Every structure is written in structure tokens, then in C-alpha cells.
Amino acid sequence: MNPPLPRRTERGGARRGGADQAGGADQTARDIAAAWERERPGTPATSIGIVTPIWQLAKLFGDDRRRVLARAGVDSATLDLLSVLRRSGAPYTLSTRELGRRSMITPGAISQRVARAEREGLVTRVPGEGRPRTVQVTLTRAGHDLVEATVDQVLGREADLVSGLTPDQQAQLTELLDVLLADVQRRLGDGRLTQVGYD
Amino acid sequence: MNPPLPRRTERGGARRGGADQAGGADQTARDIAAAWERERPGTPATSIGIVTPIWQLAKLFGDDRRRVLARAGVDSATLDLLSVLRRSGAPYTLSTRELGRRSMITPGAISQRVARAEREGLVTRVPGEGRPRTVQVTLTRAGHDLVEATVDQVLGREADLVSGLTPDQQAQLTELLDVLLADVQRRLGDGRLTQVGYD
DNA sequence: GGTGTTACGTTTAGGGCTAAATGAAGGCCT
DNA sequence: AGGCCTTCATTTAGCCCTAAACGTAACACC
Structure with missing residues (x-):
């Protein structure tokens, strides 16, 4: 028994009672x-x-x-770093602290990202004047150019991917996601990344 | 001077014209x-x-x-593997192929996940009877128990996190996300994970 | 004016993933 | 039959991230 398993799961196929093999689909x-x-x-499945x-x-x-x-020969992490700097406007400089907050990654990850990008000549790193042990990161010309050369490609591609929704649906989805995100951030303690708290 | 830096970014602060430092917020x-x-x-920012x-x-x-x-001493990747098997119902067995499809990760990652879980005694791995080079993965008693001990915690926690939305909003969001997901999957070529195609 | 605390960025250890190379077993065609 | 191609899973190299340990430098307080 057991036909050799159809090479491609057929959607809408016979949905058997056991549901053991998950009929098809994704x-x-x-x-x-x-x-x-x-x-x-009784499993809390509402979420x-x-x-x-x-x-x-x-x-x-x-x-x-x-x-x-x-x-384009870049990785997402590096482009994310460059994009944050590029978006911040001239003189394209932010502290590592600020970079971490905007990218939602740990200080260690920022150190590494910046080190990689610096090694490739995409950013420079200088001690912060104002505050004690801070570091300011600045986009180089090469980094700026790389953003210009790739960002439209990335964002254009993503615009295509969501274009299946009507403008109305997109607006509605954006609104709901914003509400949810704001609420989740509040519940998780806003800024703190690495801590949930009940211990 | 300079108060030791307010520990927390103050929202709704003075939003300066330059917007260089992004006033506050997230x-x-x-x-x-x-x-x-x-x-x-002109940057395509709609998405x-x-x-x-x-x-x-x-x-x-x-x-x-x-x-x-x-x-609980587990990592997300391992629990994901165990959960997929647990949800599939008795006898809690699936092929590595099927596991990869359901978890949306590459075959190499599946091999490693299963190897880790096997090393910890949470699953077993046996050659597939039917087809040539396939492998069937089965939940062990320990694996089953681990799911039972943690899944409610995880799902309950996530239910809390989304509870800021009204039931109506949740339903609406679910619906929109489903539509978008189905459409994006279709555009990316449905099942294929590792290929976008235009080359 | 020492001394403890706090706030930084960096380093290190280890995990997980992707992509590509590898190896092995059928199936297909002539 | 033999050779080629396909299909699987696994292995390897390399990347990026988290968590925790570090090393400093400035304060604060007594």
C-alpha cells in the first residue's frame, strides 16, 4: 500500500481524517x-x-x-548598517549605541557589524567627542555609493512582493501591525532588548 | 552638567528639524x-x-x-523540530524532507537539527522503508515529554503578547496576513525555498 | 582623594543557518 | 548492460548573532 508519495503535494487533495501527513499545502x-x-x-492556540x-x-x-x-556582493546585515546611517542624513554619523537601538541587535553584534564594514572600507569609526567611551560611526563614500546602488533594488523587490494586496488592504494591514508592534514593545519593556524581567 | 543621560529615551520629545538623531522613539x-x-x-518606500x-x-x-x-534548557530550533513531530500525531514520525518543508529551512539545517536532537535523545532516526535514500525521524518519549512541558508556556506567553488587540482586530489581522502570505508564497514559487529564479 | 559603581564598547565561546561540495542509490535511455 | 542524470541526506566552510566575560574610563560618595 501507500502510493510512492506524490512528488509534489497536491493542494485540495483528499483531506483524510487522520491528518497525520498533513494532506498537502504548506x-x-x-x-x-x-x-x-x-x-x-486546550492548548492555548489563539496567538x-x-x-x-x-x-x-x-x-x-x-x-x-x-x-x-x-x-550585489553584500550581506543583509551590512546593508542594514549602511542604510541606517544613510537614512540619518548628512553627515551620516551615529553612535554605536544608536545603531544598536535602531537595528534591534546586541552591542556585541554592532561591534562586529561595524568591524566588518570598516574592514571593507564602508564606514569609519572615531572616538566620540562628547561623551566618554562612545564611538561614532560614519559612512564613507564607498558605503554611501553601495547604498545608492542597492536600496532601490531591495525596496522595489519588496514592493512587488506585497503588491498582491489592494492599497486598501495594505493600509489596513499597516495600521494593525503598527498597533500590535507598539503594544508588544510596551509589554516587553520598550527599549530593553535583553530582558524579560520576571526573575 | 549634563544629567547622566536619561536612562530612557523620552518619547514625544522636541522633534528637531534636522531629524538627524531621530528625536527619540523606536x-x-x-x-x-x-x-x-x-x-x-523617489525611493520606492511603499512596502x-x-x-x-x-x-x-x-x-x-x-x-x-x-x-x-x-x-527550560531548550533552544527554539530544537523545540520547533519536536513540535512539528508532536503535532503530526501518532506515531510522531516524519521524513526529513517533510520536516524541512514545514520548518522552512534547508536540508543541511534539518540534518543538523535532527543530529542535535538525536544526540540529546529527543528523536530517533531510521532509514525510510519505502523510498531509497530517505530518513524517517521519530519522537522519543523524552522528546514527547519535553514538548508537553514547554509548549503551553510558549503559546500562552505569545497569546499574552498579542492580547493588546481586540478579538476583532486579531481576526482582521489574521485574515490579512493569511492573504499576504499565500500571495507571497505564490510569487516566490510556492514550495521552492532556495531559488528566486531569474538567472 | 580613594574606592565602588556605572556605563561603554569589545572580545570570546558557542549556536544556528545557508550555500555548495560530497557521496551514494536508483531510474532511464539506448 | 552500461552510462548519465536525478534525488536524497550529509558534510563543510563561512557568516551573523546572542550571552557573558572583559577592560576601561568617568562619576559619586564618603
């Missing part, structure tokens, strides 16, 4: 929530409809961006 | 889109309102989940 949030309810009645697609979309967007950038 | 998608428009008029908050939310959810799981 394991949507709906499938996952239903599976938990079937396997462990799945939101968290799972967000996670999957972020993965798809991220993977796609990486591939687009690989053609 | 660099919302709106800020980012406005910054591009200011710095490079930012959607892609950026999705990315940030995924990061916040992911970081938080990692911290919750660290207390």
Missing part, C-alpha cells in the same frame, strides 16, 4: 492551530494565527532579500 | 519611510509599512521565545 497557521487542538485539546504568519513572512522576506543582495 | 516604519523620502525622493513591522515583530517574538525556552 502548513498554514490554521493547520497548525487545528493540529494542536486535535492533539492536545498562532498571528505569530506564525508573521514569522513565516519575515523568513520569506529575509531569505529573498539575502538572495537579492548576494548578487 | 524608529517606526513611518519614520523610516519618511527618512528615505527626505533623503532620496516599508508592511515589511518593517513584520520583521520587527518577528524579531521580538523570536527573541522572547528564545529567552522563555532558555529557562
Whole structure:
């Protein structure tokens, strides 16, 4: 028994009762929530409809961006650093502290990102005048040029990817995501990255 | 002078014209889109309102989940593997291929995940009967127990995080995310993970 | 004016992932 | 039959990140 397993999962195929092999499709949030309810009645599955697609979309967007950038010989992390500096406007300088906050990564990661970018001549690093042990990072000409050469490609590509939604839907989605994000940030303690707190 | 730097960025502070230091706040998608428009008029910024908050939310959810799981001595990647198997129902067995599809990671990553989990006694790996070079992965008792002990914690926590939205908003958001996800998957070539295609 | 604290950035150890190279087993075609 | 191509999983090299340990430098307080 057991036909050699169709090479490609056929959508809308015979949805068997057991649901053991997940009939076909891509394991949507709906499938996952239903599976938990079937396997462990009472599992708190209410968040799945939101968290799972967000996670999957972020993965798809991220993977796609990486591939687009690989053609240009950059990696996402470096372009993110350069973009933050570029967006900040002339003189394209920010403290490492500020960079970390805007990129949502740890101080250690910032150190490494900046070190890599500096090694490639995309940014320079100078001791901050004002405050004690701070470091100011500035975009070089090469870094500036690299942003100009790639950012439209990345953003244009992503605009295509979300173009399946009507402008109305896009606006609605943006609004809801903003509300959720603001609320989640508040619950997680706003600025603090590395701490949840109850211990 | 110079009060030791307010520990917390004050929101709604004096928003200076130059916008160079981004007054305060957390660099919302709106800020980012406005910054591009200011710095490079014509930059295709329409996707930012959607892609950026999705990315940030995924990061916040992911970081938080990692911290919750660290207390239980597991990592997110391993729990993801175990959860997929657990949800599939008895006999808690799936092929590595299927695991990769459901977790959206490359075959190499699956090999490593399974190897780690096997080393810890959470799953077993046996050659697939039916097809040639396939491998079937099965949850062990220890793996099953670990899921039971942690999944409610993780999902409950995430339910809290999204509870700031009204049930209506949650339903609306879920719906929009589903539509977007389905469309993006279609555009990226559905199942294929590692390929965008135009070369 | 010492001394402890606090605030920084950096370094290190280790984990996880991707992409590409590798190896092995069928299937297909002539 | 033999050769080629395809399909799997695994291995390897390299990247990026987190968490924690470090090393400093400025304050603050007594």
C-alpha cells in the first residue's frame, strides 16, 4: 500500500481524517492551530494565527532579500548598517549605541557589524567627542555609493512582493501591525532588548 | 552638567528639524519611510509599512521565545523540530524532507537539527522503508515529554503578547496576513525555498 | 582623594543557518 | 548492460548573532 508519495503535494487533495501527513499545502497557521487542538485539546492556540504568519513572512522576506543582495556582493546585515546611517542624513554619523537601538541587535553584534564594514572600507569609526567611551560611526563614500546602488533594488523587490494586496488592504494591514508592534514593545519593556524581567 | 543621560529615551520629545538623531522613539516604519523620502525622493518606500513591522515583530517574538525556552534548557530550533513531530500525531514520525518543508529551512539545517536532537535523545532516526535514500525521524518519549512541558508556556506567553488587540482586530489581522502570505508564497514559487529564479 | 559603581564598547565561546561540495542509490535511455 | 542524470541526506566552510566575560574610563560618595 501507500502510493510512492506524490512528488509534489497536491493542494485540495483528499483531506483524510487522520491528518497525520498533513494532506498537502504548506502548513498554514490554521493547520497548525487545528493540529494542536486535535492533539492536545486546550492548548492555548489563539496567538498562532498571528505569530506564525508573521514569522513565516519575515523568513520569506529575509531569505529573498539575502538572495537579492548576494548578487550585489553584500550581506543583509551590512546593508542594514549602511542604510541606517544613510537614512540619518548628512553627515551620516551615529553612535554605536544608536545603531544598536535602531537595528534591534546586541552591542556585541554592532561591534562586529561595524568591524566588518570598516574592514571593507564602508564606514569609519572615531572616538566620540562628547561623551566618554562612545564611538561614532560614519559612512564613507564607498558605503554611501553601495547604498545608492542597492536600496532601490531591495525596496522595489519588496514592493512587488506585497503588491498582491489592494492599497486598501495594505493600509489596513499597516495600521494593525503598527498597533500590535507598539503594544508588544510596551509589554516587553520598550527599549530593553535583553530582558524579560520576571526573575 | 549634563544629567547622566536619561536612562530612557523620552518619547514625544522636541522633534528637531534636522531629524538627524531621530528625536527619540523606536524608529517606526513611518519614520523610516519618511527618512528615505527626505533623503532620496523617489525611493520606492511603499512596502516599508508592511515589511518593517513584520520583521520587527518577528524579531521580538523570536527573541522572547528564545529567552522563555532558555529557562527550560531548550533552544527554539530544537523545540520547533519536536513540535512539528508532536503535532503530526501518532506515531510522531516524519521524513526529513517533510520536516524541512514545514520548518522552512534547508536540508543541511534539518540534518543538523535532527543530529542535535538525536544526540540529546529527543528523536530517533531510521532509514525510510519505502523510498531509497530517505530518513524517517521519530519522537522519543523524552522528546514527547519535553514538548508537553514547554509548549503551553510558549503559546500562552505569545497569546499574552498579542492580547493588546481586540478579538476583532486579531481576526482582521489574521485574515490579512493569511492573504499576504499565500500571495507571497505564490510569487516566490510556492514550495521552492532556495531559488528566486531569474538567472 | 580613594574606592565602588556605572556605563561603554569589545572580545570570546558557542549556536544556528545557508550555500555548495560530497557521496551514494536508483531510474532511464539506448 | 552500461552510462548519465536525478534525488536524497550529509558534510563543510563561512557568516551573523546572542550571552557573558572583559577592560576601561568617568562619576559619586564618603
